Amino acid sequence: xxxxxxxxxxxxxxxxxxxxxxxxxxxxxxxRVHEVQGATQRLTEIYLLGDTKPLNKEEIEALPxxxxxxxxxxxxxxLGRHRDDRRQSGFNYNGxxxxxxxxxxxxxxxxxxxxxxxxxxxxxxxxxxxxCTRMGAYKPRTNPYSFQGHGKGCLPWVFEKAGKHGxxxxxxxxxxxxxxxxxxxxxxxxxxxxxVMLQVGTRNTQNFELLKAIGRQSTYxxxxxxxxxxxxNESLNAAExxxxxxxxxxxxxxxxxxxxxxxxxxxxxxFAHVPAVKRLTRMPVCVDPSHSVGSREQSPDxxxxxxxxxxxxxxxxxxxxxVDFHPKPEKALVDGPQALLMHELPAxxxxxxxxxxxxxxxxxxxxxxxxxxxx
Numbered sequence: 001x002x003x004x005x006x007x008x009x010x011x012x013x014x015x016x017x018x019x020x021x022x023x024x025x026x027x028x029x030x031x032r033v034h035e036v037q038g039a040t041q042r043l044t045e046i047y048l049l050g051d052t053k054p055l056n057k058e059e060i061e062a063l064p065x066x067x068x069x070x071x072x073x074x075x076x077x078x079l080g081r082h083r084d085d086r087r088q089s090g091f092n093y094n095g096x097x098x099x100x101x102x103x104x105x106x107x108x109x110x111x112x113x114x115x116x117x118x119x120x121x122x123x124x125x126x127x128x129x130x131x132c133t134r135m136g137a138y139k140p141r142t143n144p145y146s147f148q149g150h151g152k153g154c155l156p157w158v159f160e161k162a163g164k165h166g167x168x169x170x171x172x173x174x175x176x177x178x179x180x181x182x183x184x185x186x187x188x189x190x191x192x193x194x195x196v197m198l199q200v201g202t203r204n205t206q207n208f209e210l211l212k213a214i215g216r217q218s219t220y221x222x223x224x225x226x227x228x229x230x231x232x233n234e235s236l237n238a239a240e241x242x243x244x245x246x247x248x249x250x251x252x253x254x255x256x257x258x259x260x261x262x263x264x265x266x267x268x269x270x271f272a273h274v275p276a277v278k279r280l281t282r283m284p285v286c287v288d289p290s291h292s293v294g295s296r297e298q299s300p301d302x303x304x305x306x307x308x309x310x311x312x313x314x315x316x317x318x319x320x321x322x323v324d325f326h327p328k329p330e331k332a333l334v335d336g337p338q339a340l341l342m343h344e345l346p347a348x349x350x351x352x353x354x355x356x357x358x359x360x361x362x363x364x365x366x367x368x369x370x371x372x373x374x375x
Contacts, residue, residue: 001052002070002082003060005044015064016044022063023048026055034078034248036088043088047077076236078243079250079281089282090319091249093221094168094195096131098251098284103319103356105349106171108133110290110324111147111334112154115161120327122165124342128349133162134171134322138179139334140203147333152182159186163193171223171322173199177213184219199223202255205238206230215245223286223322225253232273236281251320252283254313256292265305266294266338271313278317286320287313294338306340307351314355315362321352 003023009016023031028051036043048055052071060069072082081087090099098104108121112135125133135158139149162170174180183196198220204210205227214222222242226235239250254274256267269292277285289309298304310321326332326339340348 001048001055001057001060002072002077003046003048003063003066004068004070004087005046005065006067007041007043009044009065011044013065019063019065020046023060027051029055034243034246036091036248045078047072049077075233076240076281078248079236079240079283081280081282087282090284091221093197093249096168096195098221098249098319100278100282100284100317100319103314103321103352104132104169105130105352106132106134106169106286106320106322107325107340107345107348108135108170109326109332110134110339111136111139111332112150112158113331113333115157117327117331118158119161119165120342121325122161122167124325124345125167126165128346130349131166131168132171133167133169134199134324135162136173136334138173138175140173140175140201141334152179152186155183155186156190159190159194163190167194169195169197171197171199173201174214175201175204175210177210180214180217180220195220197221197223197251199225200238201225202228202258205235208238208241211238211241212245215242215247218247218249221249221251222247223251223253223320225255225288226257226270228258232276236277239281239283250283251286252277252281253286253288253320253322254292254318255288255322264295264297265292267292269293269309269312271309271316271318274313274316274318284319285317286322287318288322289313290322290324290335290338290340294335296338296340304340306338307348310348310352311355314352315359317359323348 030049032047034045057069070082070084137149137154138151198214202225224239239252242250254270257270259268262268271287274285289306293306293309324339327342329336329339
């Protein structure tokens, strides 16, 4: 069961103390408190775990600090929607809003290579009014002899250039918990010119100790990619690992499923799961068309496959796009053949906004149908 307190309930108030005294003394029930900071108010959610079936929902709601109580299912206890659309969906980080209704675009370099390319990418984003990007400093590779990323050595000039061009959030994959400290130390030393969203790659979706370590920090939100060849349920439970440790500011990323059935694409594009994830959880949903498609092939209509895949995700309601661009793909150290080109950025952004507007119009159509049926 979940007890949601009245907004902005002070943790030193008498109402909170009385409520916690009652809940902490329930037999065979453990209590876990989560703070949810929204754009305008702070919410406190108290999870009651254990033998909660005998609990009376009305008695819990009668406690002085409790606004309402919800019976929750076993799966996705913290991140799940639990048939309650009033719970907060999403979060605000470094001035950027992330929720299940809006859309943020993270175009950038799959792997940081040289300062010149990073600067060119961020300049193009600034020119097009974008404030988010992707920049890979740590790169897990299947081949041990492949480029593994510049690591902490590139962080100072990447972060400085982000601040120079007004980039507020950088999606950056980490592969070890020590990378969190490296990122945090560098940002603090530079005066925090930008923000970072910690990315968990598909290879680490079931690295549970890494997930726990990332979940224990609350400074940085997390982008969790769906795992290689595992079920959607298993990947969503990986996100729950993060939330169970305290960090519920999580975005779930669909990046294609590893299977030969996806050919000629690199992976089987799984963007039909966008509405499914939004129905099951409160997480914003990201799509990664670059790693799903894995090429610059185009159909007879003249539109690249990666652009078609992006449209499929966004028109289904995706809230974030993670996509590879590079000023000189032939010199890219990772995934150059799939990167989009700088002159394609304005058209790509226009296409995405068109699809997002279409999603809003689709919503309106079915809302009218719902309203007409209810009359």
